Amino acid sequence: MTRSIQLDNVSKMFTLRYHRTFKEITVAMARGHQISHTFKAVDDVSFTVEQGEAIGLMGLNGSGKSTLLKMISGVMKPDEGTVLTRGRIAGLIATGAGFHPQLTGRDNLVLNAAILGMSEQELSRKFDEIVEFSGLEKKLETQVGYYSSGQSARLGFSVAIHVDSDIFLADEALAVGDKPFKRKCMQKMKEVRDSGRTIFYVSHAAASVKKMCSRVIVLEEGRLGFDGDVEEGIKYLHYDGDELDEEGDELDADEDTGDDV
Amino acid sequence: MIDNGPVERLESVPLAPPSSNNGLLAVFQRRYLLRLLVRREISARYQGSFLGLMWSYINPLSHFLVYWAVIGGILGLHKTVPNFPVHIFAGLIVVHFFTETFGAGTRSIVRNRSIVQKMPLPREMFPVATMLVSLYHVVPQVVIMVVACLLSGWTPDLYGMVCALLGIGVIMLIGTASALIFSVANVFFRDFGNIVNVLQMFVRFGVPMIYPYSIIDERFGRFAQFYTWNPLADAVLLFQRAFWVGTTAGPDDHVPGGYRTVAYTAAHDMPPNLILIGLAMVAVGALFLLLAQLIFTKFENKIPERL
Numbered sequence: 001m002t003r004s005i006q007l008d009n010v011s012k013m014f015t016l017r018y019h020r021t022f023k024e025i026t027v028a029m030a031r032g033h034q035i036s037h038t039f040k041a042v043d044d045v046s047f048t049v050e051q052g053e054a055i056g057l058m059g060l061n062g063s064g065k066s067t068l069l070k071m072i073s074g075v076m077k078p079d080e081g082t083v084l085t086r087g088r089i090a091g092l093i094a095t096g097a098g099f100h101p102q103l104t105g106r107d108n109l110v111l112n113a114a115i116l117g118m119s120e121q122e123l124s125r126k127f128d129e130i131v132e133f134s135g136l137e138k139k140l141e142t143q144v145g146y147y148s149s150g151q152s153a154r155l156g157f158s159v160a161i162h163v164d165s166d167i168f169l170a171d172e173a174l175a176v177g178d179k180p181f182k183r184k185c186m187q188k189m190k191e192v193r194d195s196g197r198t199i200f201y202v203s204h205a206a207a208s209v210k211k212m213c214s215r216v217i218v219l220e221e222g223r224l225g226f227d228g229d230v231e232e233g234i235k236y237l238h239y240d241g242d243e244l245d246e247e248g249d250e251l252d253a254d255e256d257t258g259d260d261v
Numbered sequence: 262m263i264d265n266g267p268v269e270r271l272e273s274v275p276l277a278p279p280s281s282n283n284g285l286l287a288v289f290q291r292r293y294l295l296r297l298l299v300r301r302e303i304s305a306r307y308q309g310s311f312l313g314l315m316w317s318y319i320n321p322l323s324h325f326l327v328y329w330a331v332i333g334g335i336l337g338l339h340k341t342v343p344n345f346p347v348h349i350f351a352g353l354i355v356v357h358f359f360t361e362t363f364g365a366g367t368r369s370i371v372r373n374r375s376i377v378q379k380m381p382l383p384r385e386m387f388p389v390a391t392m393l394v395s396l397y398h399v400v401p402q403v404v405i406m407v408v409a410c411l412l413s414g415w416t417p418d419l420y421g422m423v424c425a426l427l428g429i430g431v432i433m434l435i436g437t438a439s440a441l442i443f444s445v446a447n448v449f450f451r452d453f454g455n456i457v458n459v460l461q462m463f464v465r466f467g468v469p470m471i472y473p474y475s476i477i478d479e480r481f482g483r484f485a486q487f488y489t490w491n492p493l494a495d496a497v498l499l500f501q502r503a504f505w506v507g508t509t510a511g512p513d514d515h516v517p518g519g520y521r522t523v524a525y526t527a528a529h530d531m532p533p534n535l536i537l538i539g540l541a542m543v544a545v546g547a548l549f550l551l552l553a554q555l556i557f558t559k560f561e562n563k564i565p566e567r568l
Binding site for chain 2: 079085093111
């Protein structure tokens, strides 16, 4: 087995500043108020991932999932500990990727692909495929600022999934997509998983994590709460009982996906 | 599309931090991305404006007209400085190149925050791209000046061309270094965007653009050498040596003998050993860039959370 991702005692501190201007800071200090507050968004997290594993990263809002993913993708660096990865990384950090609202869909697509490490030749070979997958042929020359959140997520996902990466990160990538697109994405991600790439999939939908992943990691207020079997992880989060009511829609989508695959 | 044997191939790749950051080197290793960013910046800088790219010429041109009218006409430097318009214009190209790099470079990271927050890429890309865009705008201005110089009897010389290249090189280095430092500072406190405006005013008056170097030489005597410690002033002098000096031959009452030669201007209006000064300033610029990179690397980690 080849090790794909290795985290050793990783922590990330964030400093919340209540005041920004000189005047506010002096007034607050004179009154003896706190002017900033430091907290750990990710707190002493360690785990390793082997190449080809599909990890479901779960946890409540604000538990540090996106911050962890940003450190794995290289956008942020840990304040303590080390993050090591092997091979090329592609993926989405939160919906909408890093798009420039004033640029057209085409320009953003090209730029995004280049940032994720595609060469000019690789991109020209895959361009049509990416556009076709996104289903945005008609809106390609429109500024991304006028896209709906679902549409920009589609474009971001389409670019990221077509990069020849060894690690694929998807942070709630499918949360805003519509049903047919979700189905398409799940199918594509399964292809990616079966080709031996490592997947990191953030989702609140217990059913799609069950379908996609071979292991679940749960974060609780920045700390590693659970790491192991998928079913147990979902039980640990108490997502198993109420999934039929709240995640009913998600389940349907995944049932459909199941039929197609 | 999907790799057939990623596992076997990967065994030879070592585990490494996801963003192995080698700063400016990474910028030039990823030339395709840099090219895209430069091209985008060119089209985006004046986006939504009716005159678009023409602002890059209107801006220096209006400065030129004001200086020409006020300093040349009202304060009377037309009489003492031969071919004063070319003198101003040579200085203005250099100054404008620097202020544009500095100003737009300072805002570059904040302006691209949507990308910086979510995508892993060397963040030095943005200030460097800004410098290259400003350099792109220098080209037509130089063409205009060459035409103006040729019309006033200028013949290009090798020494002058070396001077011009050194001058541009100095600004590229100093401009990129300043943009690097201020772009990251601007993330933490937007005040730096305003400080830049103040500094740019100092730049305009701290270089021999609207007054000739000979005035400094006359007023300050041996202290004039301290003036040449300012790399921006040297870049302007180098540019003037390349273009303006060659246009100054002609009858002139202020010169002994009543006729000014190019050699006289080169000796009288330029500091001695100009090329040596230029080379020294390229070295200073390189050191400054190194320092800027160190500062940038130190604070870069905090950029995504402070944006």
